[in-house]
Amino acid sequence: MMMMMMSYLLYKVGWFLILNLSALFAACPDQDPNLHLWNPGHNKEHQVNIGHNRKLLLSSSATVHSIRIFDGGKLVISNNNEETIVLRTRSILIEDGGELHIGSEDCPFQKNVTIILYGRSDEETEGLHSYFGLKYIGVSRGGTLELHGAHKLSWTFLNSTLHPGGMSEGGYYFERSWGHRGIIVHVINRIGEVIHSDRFDTYKSKDESKRLAEYLDRVKDGMIISVAVNDEGSANLDDFAKNALSKLGSKYFRHLGFRHPWSFITVKGSPESSSEDHVIYQGARGSAAAKVFKLFHSPHGNHFTVGSTSEWVQVRPKVTVTIDMHVNSTILQLVDDARTWKPGDVIFVASTDYSMHQAEEFQLLHCPECRPNQVKIQGKAKYLHTGKEIDGVDMRAEVGLLSRNIVIMGEMEDHCYGDNACKFFEFDTVGGHIKMGVGFKAAHIEGVELKHMGQQSMGHYPIHFHMTGDLDEKGGYHPPTYVKGVSIHESFSRCVTIHGSNGLLVKDVIGYKILGHCFFTEDGPEERNTFDHCLGLLVKAGTLLPSDRDSKMCRSIKEGVYPGYIPKPRQDCNAVSTFWIANPNNNLINCSAAGSEETGFWFIFHHVPTGPSEGMYSPGYSEHVPLGKFTNNRAHSNYRAGMMIDNGVKTTEANVMDKRPFLSLVGARYSPHKGADPHKPREPAIIKNYIAYKNQDHGAWLRGGDVWLENCQFADNGIGLTLASGGTFPDDDGAKQEVKNSLFVGESENRGTQMAENLVWGPSGLDHSGRVLPKGVTFPIRGMQIYDGPINVENCTFRKFAALDGRHTSAIGFRFNNSWQTCPNNNVTRITFQDVPITSRVFFGEPGPWFHHLDLDGDKTTILHDVDGSVSQFPGAYVVKHDNWLLRHSDCIDVPDWRSAICSGHYAQVYIQARRPANLKMKMIKDEYSNKPLYLKGALGKHSHYQQYQPVVMLQKGYTVHWDGPAPQEVTLWLINFNQNDWIRVGLCYPQGSTFNIISDIHNRLSKRTFKTGSFLRTQQMDNLDRGHPSRGYYFFDEDTGLLFLKVKAHKKREAFAFCSSAGCERIKIKASIPKTSRISDCAMKAYPKYSEMPTVDVPMPQRIPTEQLTTNDHFLEVKLESYQTRFFHIRQDLAYVDINGRKFYHADDGMQIVVIDGQSGKVVDNRSFRNAILRGIPVHVENYVASMKNNSITLITSKGQIISERPWNKVLTQLGATNVKLKDKLVFVGFKGDFQPEWVKLVVGEEVAKLHEVLPIPVVNKLKL
Template sequence: FTLAPGMIAPLTPPCYDTAGTPLSKVHLLKMEAFFLKLSKDSSPLPSSVSTESAAVCPEQDPDLKPWNPGHNEDNRVEITNGKKFLLSSSATVHSIHITSGGKLVIKDNVEPIVLRTRHILIENEGEMHIGSEICPYQSNVTIILYGRADDGTQPDTYFGQKFIGVSRGGTFEIHGEKKLSWTFLNKTLHPGGMEKGGYYFERSWGHRGIIVHVIDPKTGEVVHSDRFDTYKVKGESARLVQYLSEVANGMILSVAVNDEGSRNLDDSARKAMTKLGSKHFLHLGFRYVPVVPILPAQRLYYREKYSEKLADKIWQNELNFLSPPFWFSVRPKLTVTIDTNVNSIILTLVDDVRSWKPGDRLVVASTDYSMYQAEEFQVLPCRACKPNQVKVAATYLHTGEVVDGVDMRAEVGLLSRNIVVLGETEKQCYEYSNKLCSFFDFDTFGGHIKVSFFSLIRLELIHMGQQTMGHYPIHFHMAGDVDEKGGYRPPSYVKDVSVHHAFSRCITVHGSNGLLVKDVVGYDTLGHCFFTEDGPEERNTFDHCLGLLIKPSTLLPSDRDSKMCKMITEGAYPGYIPKPRQDCSAVSTFWIANPHNNLINCAAAGSEETGFWFVLHHVPTGPSAGMYSPGYSEHVPMGKFYNNRAHSNNRAGMMIDNGVKTTPASAKDKRPILTMISGRYSPHKDADPLKPREPAIIKHFIAYKNQDHGAWLRGGDVWLDNCQFADNGIGLTLASGGTFPHDDGSKQEIKNSLFVGESENLGTETMDNEIWGPGGLDHRGRTLPIGQDFPIRGIQFYDGPISVENCTFRKFAALEGRHTSALAFRLNNAWQSCPNNNITSRVFFGEPGPWFNKLNMDGDKTSVFHDVDGSVSQYPGSYLIKEDNWLIKHPDCIDVPDWRGSICSGHYAQIYIQAYKPANSQMKIIKNDSPDRPLSLEGALSKSTHYQQYQPVITLRKGYTVHWDKAAPEELTIWLINFNKNDWIQVGFCYPKKTTFSILSDIHNRLLKQTYKTGTFYRTLQMDKLEYRYPTKGYYYWDEDTGLLFLKLKAQNEKDKFAFCSVKGCERIRIKAVIPKNAGISDCTAMAYPKYIETPIVDVPMPKKLPNTGLVIAPAISGYLVVQSGKPKVVRSDAGHISSLCAD
């Protein structure tokens, strides 16, 4: 580019280099010479990048003219035709329009400036600057966007109202003062500085008498408590006197009476209490209830309250309600609370925070299950603070350390910046959009910024966003490629921005690619916070971004909670009945509509639903329609997902699952567009399912204190490495696709990772905390994820194939009435369980391991996984199965009652039996060597479908019979699943006499959706002839006396390692039967046995047990034991805790 001769003005501090180091005058003189050289020989930059801002401080442009318009809400400002203004004082105008080479610069080094306007529109080579990258703005400026939605102002057809809008050709740059955006606690923050935090105690009937608590004034800890029933028991007075005499000097003593305590309170006890300072115990009467906090020997604080209750009425005055006076009965209730939030405390942080000044606002994330334990603070003056410390006052405990090997340090975000854009709001809600005030009691019509290109650095956004589509705090709208691919050098970016107390999202990336979003803090907003909108957005990078306290919004079905989902039905077809948990309820901190984006060093620290959600658009939606071919986002490889963390989310820390409906509502599907639907992710090279798979790699992910799941990941190749999970309801569920893996041949795996059931992070007990109870190895009180009896699980197997390698499990401890397991299968599972689910490479257990539950759905009955190296069972190569599943059990299996399972050996596979006409039968399958132990299956599909599917795991090279509780199906399709070439079983299907059959074999290629016939089966009168199978010909044997149709099911083709089907496709046998009318129930069990009973033969001998006979205990690390599972029985740790190794 070419610089005008007078453009290079002397550069003056404060200016910084890209590393944040202040530039000296020598540096600045060298830079002047550098820019002069550029004027001679440099190539042009894109037109949307301001040349002046790249060269000098914006306000040093010599063509700028002072501009101080004063305060006039009717003043419509036009800055056009090359005019350049420098604003140096506060102003109020109607609007500002910068176009045709116009320029507005906010002057630095002045008193704080407040600019109030309805909107600012920048277009057609217009520019607005507040500082620059080389000369950050040092003063304070606030842009206030004002106006009501219903005040009669004509909205802009594109931008709407209350906006800063940048159209093509416009430039908007903000560069505020350099401050650290967010960091971590480096030391646990205890409320009031006391390590034990607060205390809450409540009792009613059944806890009568004098209640005493002894409290340590240094920590706030209740060191002892007791109850003395001086109403009923005479000896309790003497015990109370003795107890009081033994309390150490300096302790705080809290004494209260619940219900009644005077009848047997003798003089010695009354005098002892009076000596300690009580005014009321000497004359304590019937149902007087004094509360006495006192400090023996050295009383520092004293307050005594009492009230009186006579008969069954409380208080002796009439109640002054607006309705007529009345009396009512109540229950006695005693509440003791200890609030330690009385002093300020110094926060110790990971990074140097000297850029945070007194008066700045911070937010510290919750480190408990509730995201509402996030706290806002104002930095207090602190001369004693070190460079990594600030002073605040706190209510909740916030962890600042690695707990049991899991990094649980709370995030601390800076909200304050010296440049602020603020949406002016009303004092209460008004309905500018349908039903808004049914959900919010505050005004949600904030300001918004909508752009195609700009650079924002170090900016604070407050009360931004609106509950209308397209109006968000920062909105990159249909900008296309904003990185080098689009000719932008450097790429467009948003850095060091805080968005808080917002009304619609944080950062929206819409139809834009290659954007850098870095060091952004999003706090207390409505709807998805970091939001990619239509599906084609890719190559965007979210680096070191923090989002917390993310609440539901009305905009999209995925934003809405249950109430909103039921009440907002716009866009639905008449008769639509919402199903909130399926259609809505997905609000997330990071909503990623295309996996090909990068998330690095980010934290999702509290959402109503989920932290990170990768959701799929089968086709692009909205104005992006047509930008990619159908299915692209379901197959595109994932970008970088590295070093991210999620906690304090209700539903999950991370989700890869589901899609959104991309078609409008119709009579066929009444749901509105963008409703949540099913979706399957299977990454392949170039997003082409015919090309090699490219696994999605998730590294160094941390998930803790998420109520339901640490992560729920469904897809093709999804691989986790070096991850940490702790204190989640369920740590990790890996799922493939229900009946089949959506991407056959893929697998999910996790390796080198840590799972902690219940850590030393006990949480904070508060009055509004609904779930508090015993837990952990020592049964101490703690916050719990869902309920006191919820079965906590480490890894949950679902579908498969799944591989668990070199993982460690700690502190999974069962309690009476609550099961806990390190490894478990999904409860109430109707789907298949894959025998290729592998546990290998020294999986370690700190406490109980796998659990085979007693639930009664098909998937529950067929649970199985392969213990490759004996990490679980100490029998290398064995399988762990359900104890009563005799389809895969043999006489040499070892029963483990504590596991409700068995350790077995064998070669296993699956058959899928699809039944038509009828499709609602129960199927019974019997292995011929165990006829008295059948397995009954209900089917995986709902009863309303036109066919049913049964998915048993079977032992290969064995014989079986299949029976029905209704008439036999007229059509059967049998799929050979996980059969290697030449694997076989023989099956007899029960049919009524005089049934005739048509049987063929085929191969179905699920990827290409192609099916071709491979052979026909003919009837033989000799059972032995079933062995003969030719490329296009096979045989069936129809034993009409027993009603059994026999087939030998044998795989003809090779199979890849993790594939369910052969390299050519899924091998199937299809049976069509003509069944006599009124044939009745097809259960041939009585006729089949003993005719076809077989002697049990153990084809695969049980492996030898590993040489160690008990638990292998690794060295203690940070106070806990790493225990490798050994002998499958009840074990005792060094701490004396007794629990089952697999106690669920």
């Protein structure tokens, strides 16, 4: 019985051991007992074949010619060697059941191994494979590649700002500006530690002066004391404080003046040790700094320097206190636990400025004193790297790990050689590469460092999945294929290329110093791939595709270019991107594009699949497929844009009709729909929690379709966000772009550092202090740029946008030099402004730098709908360009600072297409303002077979259209944004003797079908135009004036954001037979005043939001001034008044009335009348009155009766800002007494009437000059 029990126990134990050993062998591939030790030594001629189920364990360094693993063969790298295993080979080919293993998912490789791929491209066919090429690890059909390095944190963020030159280990850095006024004191012990600090606001209170003296008295002898002024500290200094500092050794503290910079360092009890600096404040236009640095020796023999700087940089104060321990090392504070990073590892810290080249590399040092989220680096930073949220935007620098214990690298020559793009690169670009081909069995790559990989030739990239189909469970891969925890640096072509492959997981992968697009999807059909927590930076141009190339490469490379054609860089090329996504149905989560020569994230469209993927989807599929997840991504330090959704690639070879090279950039439009079917409902592309900062041009440029942004942050971009649809028609009618619950910052406290790499350094708009700027010093920074439409901006905050005299910064702006349409359904609502002067909320542009002549059609038709009045204070109002009288009425209010007017009304667009000829300039006149025409050139090129003019119009009004040449023989009027029953009357100019064939139709742009709905008959009476119905309309041709009149009316219902009705676009088509002798068709001289109309206001102006209900201190003051004469038969009566926010000041006597307003508060401080007798006889009274006004006073002046214009009193108008004063009987004037002249100062004169209606910004603030 006992023997049976023993046998049973031994049986159980045996099975237990077998099962556990089997599990161990399965988890750790190098523990497999079937492996045979293999140490081939070093022989560059040795062509290794591992097949026929041979299983080898490499445990020492080796050099061979090549390795082929096939037919059940397996090569495993030993995980037991203390020394690094270095395997040098020209190539490793894995196919037909072959396997290469370094660690496993459950048993990561812990030692060190380096695979070096060597060879030259000019060694004839040595080692050249027909599919994989040279210097490769190739995984073909049936092959398995398992690379699993040690688990390490891939990348994280700085959690404390890293300043240039420090902060060194044990050092200290203190910096304050506004909000930290007074005397700043630091107490430091003899080993360089700050043991206490405090601030004493001796500007505000004498109590603070006494507290300062008591504080210094309590400091023990022998302690180091640093004292400095920030902002202002002299106003309430008393003798207590002055005596205390003098006792410590100060010579200048007793004599501190207003805003004097002053710094002082001493040792308590040793006044002779004091160091001190003091300078005089230079005013708002100058700078002054008091700097002190003092070297100390610690009791342990070390030395350290205490530095103190007190300064004014023009209008910005700053105090800085530093302690430098003179140790060539720095401790970084990180967000995450970095204990997996080891001494000797190499890391980088990304740029947090415009230049991506401010990224820096460091080696880690041993740091027993570091906390889990700290590391010690050798050396000090050259640049500032932000480690905190600034102005509400997360600008923390990425910190990434380059070192891994599995290294695969190309062996490189000292310089470029042969035919390897040496025209563009001085260094060797023929690196190694890893490529997975169709039918591979398994591939999992993690914990690997790839260095000097990729080649400047097609198909050879650090990691490349080539036409491998579905790589997840859908393709039969268990577990799904992945690339995780890989650092790719100094790559000569891309990072990870996904070509004709789907469902790949790319996670925690870094691309650093890369040529060409980094994370790259190639042909268009690549879908369901996920890029999770990937980081790319220092991405530079490469030669492979037109989109990879910079300007020099674009012009120089002739391959694929039609003979004689020279590619245009900014049109055909210049698009290198960190993430190049050729199909929207991919996921990008937690990724960062931290520096590219062009763009961070670019969604690009292949109308049809290209290359070997040709035919994989129907034309247009990629433009309609819904967007995958795009969440928690960030982009900074890019040139063109942080993110783009726009453009496609040319999918045909160069030919005589289109000479551009294959895959060069072309136009494309994105309109996501369910199932990628434009006939099915729209499915918005959702972009969540996106952060874009320090991108020189755009934070994001997104063209759609429904593209919606939620909870995004934009800061310090040239232009924060542009949402675009189409320049003529949106390609997805009914869609809109919108941004909600997002933050825009114009000029954050991340000011950058003045140095050679930052080429554009200039003054800040808010305080004139120096900062790095995105483009030119005069570039008009904008937060939200309105373009095309319809768009919706809702519940967004705009912070720190402030214009300068010479730089038109604005929170909301428009795309300038714009030929295209502007939709009247561009809506803004629930907008908050913080540190944005009301004058800088919106800007419509003016001729000058960057805006050029501002005379293109889109420049003239800009319009913005302020739904709730949060921008203009007038709920429901439209803000229009100030000189577009098609959109204005008599009650509109001018906003001079914005170059705009606030109006009310119902607005739509009419597209006027002209054929035969198609090169005319059009003049459009509103009948109510016949002397204020709008001139349009057309949106299309001069060589187009038709021209399209796209004015915005006020509905229920009459207009006439004229030409600068013979009238076009065909005109089509498109009713755009017309609701059912909306109408306008249009008179088009034709020569006498013209005859017409006019029909109405509906054109469905999606199905491209058109059906006729009615025809028009001629009538001899204008009134009959109102008697038409959908199938029968009337036209009236007045041959005396040459005007053909039509009533253009919408009969169909329209969706909220659609340009056209639900049935299609309603149109009226006019075909004219015109006498051949006709000349210029401009009927304006004959048309008016015959068809002039009295201006009427159909939609009353909304009530202004009362000042007390506003959430900001600055606001608009509405002023209306009128001086006019009424006539009733032979009786004439003169009237004049000033209206201020609805409060009227009537002018009783003939002469002049002056209402004075405090420019700071907006309150009326005085109202004075001067009769004509005074103006005629004692004009000095007026002069003395004006002289007695306080500076910063707004003056509202009206005249009544016949003004006395020849007398010297009128020079006060010049003193208050008027120019070219030429008076008439009636006068109204908005003036200003002060040291500058605001935009809104204006004089209007007339014989019988003079009027002004505008809003003035309160408080009145001077724009600083550049």
